[in-house]
Amino acid sequence: MSDSQQVLRLEALRKSYNVGLPNETEVLHGIDLVIGRHDFAALIGPSGSGKSTLLNIIGLLDKPSEGELYLLEQPTSTMDDDARTALRGSAIGFVFQFHHLIQAFTAIDNILMPLMLKQGKPDRAAVERARSLLAAVGLEKFARTPPNQLSGGQQQRVAIARALVTEPALLLADEPTGNLDTHTAAEIFELFRQFNREFGCAVLLVTHDLRLSAACDRTINLVDGQLVGDALNENRVLTS
Amino acid sequence: MIMVGIAVGVAVIVFVSALIGGLQSNIIARTLGTQAHIRLLSPDEVNIVLRPAPGTLQLLQEDKRAQRLRSINNWQSITAALDGLPLLTAVSPVVSGPAFARRGEALESVALVGIDVERYQRIIPLRDYIHAGQLRVGGGDAMIGRQLADKLGLRVGDKLRLETGQQNNAVVNIAAVFELGVRELDARYVYLDLKQAQALLNLPGGVTVIDVTVEDIFSADKIARQIERLTSLKTESWMETNAQLMSALTSQSLSTNMIKVFVAISVAFGIASVLSVSVVQRTREIGIMRATGATQQQILRVFLIQGGVLGLLGSIIGVAVSYTLVWGFNTYGPGLFHIPIAQSLVVMSVALATLTGVLAAAIPSRRAARLDPVVAIRYV
Numbered sequence: 001m002s003d004s005q006q007v008l009r010l011e012a013l014r015k016s017y018n019v020g021l022p023n024e025t026e027v028l029h030g031i032d033l034v035i036g037r038h039d040f041a042a043l044i045g046p047s048g049s050g051k052s053t054l055l056n057i058i059g060l061l062d063k064p065s066e067g068e069l070y071l072l073e074q075p076t077s078t079m080d081d082d083a084r085t086a087l088r089g090s091a092i093g094f095v096f097q098f099h100h101l102i103q104a105f106t107a108i109d110n111i112l113m114p115l116m117l118k119q120g121k122p123d124r125a126a127v128e129r130a131r132s133l134l135a136a137v138g139l140e141k142f143a144r145t146p147p148n149q150l151s152g153g154q155q156q157r158v159a160i161a162r163a164l165v166t167e168p169a170l171l172l173a174d175e176p177t178g179n180l181d182t183h184t185a186a187e188i189f190e191l192f193r194q195f196n197r198e199f200g201c202a203v204l205l206v207t208h209d210l211r212l213s214a215a216c217d218r219t220i221n222l223v224d225g226q227l228v229g230d231a232l233n234e235n236r237v238l239t240s
Numbered sequence: 241m242i243m244v245g246i247a248v249g250v251a252v253i254v255f256v257s258a259l260i261g262g263l264q265s266n267i268i269a270r271t272l273g274t275q276a277h278i279r280l281l282s283p284d285e286v287n288i289v290l291r292p293a294p295g296t297l298q299l300l301q302e303d304k305r306a307q308r309l310r311s312i313n314n315w316q317s318i319t320a321a322l323d324g325l326p327l328l329t330a331v332s333p334v335v336s337g338p339a340f341a342r343r344g345e346a347l348e349s350v351a352l353v354g355i356d357v358e359r360y361q362r363i364i365p366l367r368d369y370i371h372a373g374q375l376r377v378g379g380g381d382a383m384i385g386r387q388l389a390d391k392l393g394l395r396v397g398d399k400l401r402l403e404t405g406q407q408n409n410a411v412v413n414i415a416a417v418f419e420l421g422v423r424e425l426d427a428r429y430v431y432l433d434l435k436q437a438q439a440l441l442n443l444p445g446g447v448t449v450i451d452v453t454v455e456d457i458f459s460a461d462k463i464a465r466q467i468e469r470l471t472s473l474k475t476e477s478w479m480e481t482n483a484q485l486m487s488a489l490t491s492q493s494l495s496t497n498m499i500k501v502f503v504a505i506s507v508a509f510g511i512a513s514v515l516s517v518s519v520v521q522r523t524r525e526i527g528i529m530r531a532t533g534a535t536q537q538q539i540l541r542v543f544l545i546q547g548g549v550l551g552l553l554g555s556i557i558g559v560a561v562s563y564t565l566v567w568g569f570n571t572y573g574p575g576l577f578h579i580p581i582a583q584s585l586v587v588m589s590v591a592l593a594t595l596t597g598v599l600a601a602a603i604p605s606r607r608a609a610r611l612d613p614v615v616a617i618r619y620v
Binding site: 056059061062081082085086088089090094096100101102103113114117118162163166 | 524525527528529530531532533534535536537538613614617
């Protein structure tokens with residue numbers, strides 16, 4: 001895989017909490033990982049393995065204690081908060097387990113929010129893009145609906161549309177189907193698949209649902225802060 | 241809820257300010273209604289002491305000279321000069337001195353005030369104070385105060401004998417009885433024509449006082465100093481003659497300002513605490529916004545603006561409430577005086593409340609901006 005095909009590269013990445021205190025604990029013990037431009041990968045591991053910590057570091061929400069993280073070939077350890085925020089805003093899309101929509105906004109405004117944060121008042125093109133994404137997740141009728149009037153699956157769709165509105169290179173999803181029933185979960189998973197195909201954005205999906213991870217192209221296994229497995233999947237079918 | 245708090249705070253500030261402002265301007269209007277803003281008098285007569293020869297020691301025992309009634313030198317040209325000053329609104333030369341008013345056996349000490357009605361009217365609107373009769377002096381007509389009229393049992397049309405102890409006595413016709421509302425003045429003032437008063441007081445062609453009113457009553461002091469330098473006359477501004485009133489007004493303003501400051505502080509703390517709670521409530525949303533590319537400055541701005549908007553809206557409601565209060569006071573209140581609400585007061589209050597909102601939001605906003613997005617997103 002050539003360098004230009006990488007969206008993310010981790011080199012000897014370590015993370016410790018309570019640094020300098022008696023209860024200092026290292027949760028990530030030297031992670032080396034490369035995610036390609038069009039990867040569709042699942043990050044699995046038991047609770048407490050450091051999945052969320054790793055995801056936060058990859059999402060530039062948290063900083064590694066040691067090691068380097070290259071996002072789109074840019075080293076990030078020396079960036080200040082504003083630069084990290086700008087890179088996060090343009091290169092990464094987040095989907096969380098609890099959809100995390102802003103309740104005061106309508107569905108379309110939630111989708112537009114990342115653009116508004118970046119460029120102020122959304123222009124026609126931005127609104128167009130938000131509308132087409134809303135249509136892509138099958139919610140074109142709910143543009144003006146506040147999130148609390150949508151079902152859990154619908155809210156998660158809005159959250160996915162929001163994550164994609166900035167055309168990120170990497171889509172991070174933390175247990176995106178964690179609180180959805182299996183049928184809805186399969187639909188949401190298909191959306192990720194579809195966007196990975198159509199927009200060519202890399203997807204990294206944190207889950208402990210083995211059926212879900214088996215349906216991804218690649219499974220990265222994290223146990224006790226160490227990568228213990230990284231394999232391509234043969235049989236990629238999600239059964240609902 | 242906090243809107244109500246801000247509104248009440250602003251309403252209190254505006255209402256108290258308007259009330260005290262109305263009260264003060266009422267007091268001042270009443271005080272100044274019966275006196276000139278500045279009085280110009282002849283400088284006191286002093287003993288002129290010969291300078292001692294150099295090298296000699298001079299021991300001096302001096303009695304202060306009695307101040308006799310005398311005319312202001314050259315008052316015509318001074319009056320003409322003052323007429324040309326834009327700071328002054330009216331100038332009225334007056335001759336005044338002591339006399340006795342006699343009716344039969346009754347004797348009252350009075351102050352003769354010789355006026356040019358036209359000019360004097362602009363200093364003290366005598367027409368508004370006429371109790372009975374007509375505003376008219378000259379041709380043997382005089383106007384006396386109500387207290388004096390009661391004491392001497394006089395009515396409009398009656399005759400009154402004035403004695404000045406200078407062999408210049410006169411019998412005048414009462415053309416009007418006025419009531420200035422100040423007992424001292426109503427008991428003592430006798431308004432005469434300038435010429436007649438000059439004759440009675442043995443000051444032919446002279447005036448003893450030049451009364452002046454100014455545009456800005458609170459700069460009377462300063463203007464008095466200027467006129468003093470200009471004319472080398474002795475000046476008395478109303479602020480000096482009413483020093484007690486002035487200090488009362490000043491301390492009243494001070495106490496209102498204290499009230500305003502403390503109300504403003506409690507409003508500020510109200511806004512700050514509401515925003516603190518709001519930051520906690522919206523921790524997760526702040527986390528999402530940070531995760532989707534909001535910078536710390538953007539989060540900071542959101543909460544600062546929110547504080548400002550709270551202050552703005554709350555103060556607008558508060559101003560509306562205070563208008564209602566003032567209207568109620570003016571319509572149904574004791575009716576002692578009318579309270580005006582100055583536009584500038586309203587604008588100032590709204591601006592200050594908005595600024596207070598922004599300032600009060602500073603600490604919660606900083607906390608919001610500094611939230612660790614990792615922690616914020618997991619916050620439930």
